[in-house]
Amino acid sequence: MAEQSVRWGILATGGIAAAFAADLVDLPDAEIVAVASRTAASAEAFAERFGIGRAYGDWESLARDEDIDVVYVATPHSAHRAAAGLCLEAGRNVLCEKAFTVNGREAEELVALAKEHDRFLMEAMWTYCNPLVRRLTALVADGAIGAVRTVQADFGLEGPFPPAHRLRDPALGGGALLDLGVYPVSFAHLLLGEPDAMSARAVLSEEGVDLQTGALLSWESGALAMVHCSIVGGTGTSASITGSQGRIDIPDGFFHPERFVLHRDGRDPEEFVMDPADGPRNTLRHEAREVMRALRAGEKESPLVPLDGTLAVMRTLDTLRGQIGVRYPGEA
Secondary structure, X not given: OOOXXXXXXXXXXXXXXXXXXXXXXXXXXXXXXXEEOOOHHHHHXXXXXXXXXXXXXXXXXXXXXXXXXXXXXXXXXXXXXXXHHHHHHOOOEEEEXXXXXXXXXXXXXXXXXXXXXXOOEEEOOHHHHOHHHHHHHHHHHOOOOOOEEEEEEXXXXXXXXXXXXXXXXXXXXXXXXXXXXXXXXXXXXXXXXXXXXXXEEEEEOOOOOEEEEEEEEEOOOOOEEEEXXXXXXXXXXXXXXXXXXXXXXXXXXXXXXXXXXXEEOOOOOEEEEOOHHHOOOOOOHHHHHHHHHHHHOOOOOOOOOOHHHHHHHHHHHHHHHHHHOOOOOOOO
């Protein structure tokens, strides 16, 4: 018996919104009911592209549309608090892109709104929903490499990005840390939880955002994580987890891997590869499916991307950003 369709609204019409819409179109139990943008022309063009019935030139109309089960918020993260908050207050469930907000205070406000209005809320951390990443974390949890000692992960883009680009605009929450660093930081959190201490250094732009940031995170267990992000150099986006009895290497694209290699002491390396049925590697459908599963189950948050975990990541990003001296408009 086919599942009842989950009706989606998409708030924003940029590249990530288009990628998500394309993946939703391929899901037989998902229906895109409406799209909203700040301009009617942008919303209408997006609706025509993806065969969406309703196009709104303002966010409020989408938030008030009672035919929508859940809204995907795909604005720049500087607008997540306003956009997701508007939807939650109107009684919509929300999947919100990462970085979840620009700071922990805004994240806490969204979580409080979700609880106040008894709505589902989830950060769109697709890595946590990826089947191969879930296999990796299960192996680690089962002790395949012993106690985790170190985690290394990087994410850098070659650029260069002009000063007017959103990645360099403080008003849009620009910089490497929130846009790219959220991935290696979240990966370390996935494996080790919230760090007990951290230290960061960065190179800042003339606009006052970080061009690249490196950080060392530490846990009372003795574990360490070395994370790096950049918008001035393309990195291998690799990751490695070293334990007391082995190691797991993700050679590239750790946040949406095609394969990883398990090295265990005294054994031949073992390669784990993505099931072709789960691909392509850049699909966003796993997070969409998790949202729809949770909604059908009556859950208010996902066990794969719990809100406490999202808040912990935001606390870490706040601390790192404070250490490198990046402040956004309106922050103290």
